[in-house]
Structures are given as C-alpha cells and as structure tokens.
Amino acid sequence: MEFPAAASPAPASFDAWLASQGPQQAPVAAGLLGLLEPTGACLAVKSMATGRYVFASPGMSELFSQSDHGIVGSTDAELMRTDEVQAMRRAEQAALAQRGVVSSEHRLELGGRRREFMVTRIPLGSEHVMALWSDKTEERHRESHLQRALQQLEQQQKALEQLRRELQQGSGRDDVSGLYMRAQFDDQLLREIDLSTREHREFTLVLIALDPVPEGQETLGDEARQRLLEGLGRMLRANTRAMDAACRIGEDLFAVLLSGVGLATAHARMEQLRRQCHAQIVVLHGQDLGLSLSMGVASFPHTASRQEELLQAAEMAAKEAQRRGGNQVVLASIPFGLGG
Known part of the structure; x- marks a missing residue:
C-alpha cells in the first residue's frame, strides 16, 4: 500500500x-x-x-x-x-x-x-x-545443532568405510561400494539362468542407476559421487539376502539378482529399498547429498528368456525411470506371448 x-x-x-x-x-x-x-x-x-x-x-x-x-x-x-x-x-x-x-x-x-x-x-x-x-534465534540454533550432527555423521561414515576397505582387501570386491564387480555378476547371472531353466522357476534382475546430482551440487565433484556410491553400497549390502547377488557393473550402475523372486515381489522390495535410500543421509562437508536412484526391474523368463535380452530390458526400464524424473522403480514390459 x-x-x-x-x-x-x-x-x-x-x-x-x-x-x-x-x-x-x-x-x-x-x-x-x-x-x-x-x-x-x-x-x-x-x-x-x-x-x-x-x-x-x-x-x-x-x-x-x-x-x-x-x-x-x-x-x-x-x-x-x-x-x-x-x-x-x-x-x-x-x-x-x-x-x-x-x-x-x-x-x-x-x-x-x-x-x-x-x-x-x-x-x-x-x-x-x-x-x-x-x-530467528531458535531456528538458527536448530540449524547449528543439525550441522554439528551432520558433521559427526560424516566422520562416522568415513571411519566405517575406511574400516570396511581394510577388512575386505584382497577379496575381489569393488573398493568404493564394497560389492562384487562385473565379472562375478556375469558368472552369477549365467548360473541363475541355468538353475531357473532346469527347475522351471523365475528370478528377477534389477538394474540401479544413480540419478544425476541436483542443481547446486555439481561443484562438489568426484568426492560427492564417491560418497553416494559408498552410501548405495551400504544400503545394498544391508538389504539383500545371502542368496542374492548385488554387484557394481558400471561407473554409476549396479545390479541385483533376486533368486527365486517374481516381478511383483521384486517390485515391492525395490520400492522399499528406494524409499530407504532416499531417506538415507549421505554427508559431505556437512551437507546431505541425498541418495536418489532409478531402478529397472525385469524377470526371467517372463520379461526375457535370454541373457542379453534380459539385461537390455532392465536397462531400458532404468532409463525410463530416469526419463520420468528419477527416484522411481519401473517394471520392464513383458512381450506378448512370452513366458508362461
């Protein structure tokens, strides 16, 4: 006025x-x-x-x-x-x-x-x-307390990752994520296909991609990316069964083989994992980076009955999740007339 x-x-x-x-x-x-x-x-x-x-x-x-x-x-x-x-x-x-x-x-x-x-x-x-x-006094006090808590959490995460690296030296696992690598994944995938074919059962392949960092975090660079990879590794190690295989198969790409698990159950489990990861606090320089993932879920034999087709279907579903904005789980389409 x-x-x-x-x-x-x-x-x-x-x-x-x-x-x-x-x-x-x-x-x-x-x-x-x-x-x-x-x-x-x-x-x-x-x-x-x-x-x-x-x-x-x-x-x-x-x-x-x-x-x-x-x-x-x-x-x-x-x-x-x-x-x-x-x-x-x-x-x-x-x-x-x-x-x-x-x-x-x-x-x-x-x-x-x-x-x-x-x-x-x-x-x-x-x-x-x-x-x-x-x-703004109380608000600033809360912000200060939160900052100190984030700094303490960051130190704890660093210490845990360092201890984990020391314990798994020579184990053949990826140094950053603590997961098996591409060679072990390819062997496990072939074994799973052979087992499922002989026993007429299905299994699920999930490809997980780190979403691009939000605006404002680009300047944090490689150190931020490493923290996110470490955080995802912790979540996958803690949320997969002994019979499953969680591996890092690319720079920002991970795979999980869910033995004996169908599409519906796999989707529910991965949706729960996505929510847990999104709520996970990954800290760098006192800042919560936010762990956002896009997941593509495909099953054998309903989505595809061959190794390359299965991988391609899961990859396309993961890309579709990112195309929709990320932080999503997308099921691969099932070709008409394929599977039982």
Whole structure:
C-alpha cells in the first residue's frame, strides 16, 4: 500500500502519524497488526528525520524490555549497542534508496543473550520506514545443532568405510561400494539362468542407476559421487539376502539378482529399498547429498528368456525411470506371448 510522506517534525506517536496520513489508513494498519501478532512477529515504524520510533507493537516493547512505557519516542542508540545501531541505519537507508522491500539479518545482544532477527523493511513515503521483525534465534540454533550432527555423521561414515576397505582387501570386491564387480555378476547371472531353466522357476534382475546430482551440487565433484556410491553400497549390502547377488557393473550402475523372486515381489522390495535410500543421509562437508536412484526391474523368463535380452530390458526400464524424473522403480514390459 502507498503512504504519502509524513510532515516534519515527525509525530510523537503512531496514532498521530496515522492521523496525519488520513483516516483511510487506520483500518489498514490495524488489520495488518492483527494479522501479524499471532505469528510472533513485531512491527515498528521509525521516523528517519529524528531516528525515533513513532509506533511499536507490544512485542517490540517486550523485546527491548520496555513493556512499562514502550519504545515509542526512543532511538536505536537508546536500545542497542553502537555497532548494532550502525547496522540498522545502513539497512534503513538501503530501503529508502531502493524504494522497495529490503530484508536483512541482525544479531543483537538483548538481556545478556545473543538473538538473531530477520528484519524486513519498506519505506512509507520519504521520511518513515516500517520494519517487520521475525525472531530467528531458535531456528538458527536448530540449524547449528543439525550441522554439528551432520558433521559427526560424516566422520562416522568415513571411519566405517575406511574400516570396511581394510577388512575386505584382497577379496575381489569393488573398493568404493564394497560389492562384487562385473565379472562375478556375469558368472552369477549365467548360473541363475541355468538353475531357473532346469527347475522351471523365475528370478528377477534389477538394474540401479544413480540419478544425476541436483542443481547446486555439481561443484562438489568426484568426492560427492564417491560418497553416494559408498552410501548405495551400504544400503545394498544391508538389504539383500545371502542368496542374492548385488554387484557394481558400471561407473554409476549396479545390479541385483533376486533368486527365486517374481516381478511383483521384486517390485515391492525395490520400492522399499528406494524409499530407504532416499531417506538415507549421505554427508559431505556437512551437507546431505541425498541418495536418489532409478531402478529397472525385469524377470526371467517372463520379461526375457535370454541373457542379453534380459539385461537390455532392465536397462531400458532404468532409463525410463530416469526419463520420468528419477527416484522411481519401473517394471520392464513383458512381450506378448512370452513366458508362461
């Protein structure tokens, strides 16, 4: 809403200031204040000519421990430290210069306690600035606690991965993920096809691809990719049976053979794994990278009855999952007339 410039000298109270603006503004201001009070936000209007507050909501007076007589008529110099006053003045001048909304963060020492605020300002004409104060102290404390927890988790993950590497040295497993590699996967796939053919039973092949990193994480580079590969390796080792084979078969591609498992059961298990991976916290430099996967599920013999066709079907399903935006499980199509 537009407010014309106030006359000088500035009125001593917001009521007087409102009266100088015209009676049509009073209901608007009262309604605005009524909306803000339940949110815990505080509202103040300051005369730039005198530097004195001409209006302050009750919360502002409580904030500065001035509940008895309020802060109307006071200046920042009477309420804050010199460095805090200077920061306030710079933000107010920016709002006047830009003739629009300006938000800034301020740290104040109040009652012996460090408090943090987001203050959003808008000029009212050319001589007054309205400021909306939001207390961010508890939010910043929570963010700080979360950051420390993430840093501790990152150190634990590093230590566990280092221990795992030391224990499996010479085992023929992939150093990063801790899983078997392509050669073991090809052997296991041939054995599974032979077993299923002889015993007339099905098994499922799942191809799992890491989704591209979200915007903003590209600069983290190879170290972030390694952490994600380590995280996926941990999840696959913890969520596959001894009779299943979980392997890393490419740079960002993994495969799981689910022995004796049909499409419906495999889909349910992989959907559960996808949700668990998505909820998994993988940390780098105190930042949760987010583990997002695309999975393609194909079965022998219903999807395909030959090794290459089975691999191709699962790969196409995984690519389709990524085409749909990633973080999905897609079933390979079953050709008409194939299988029993």
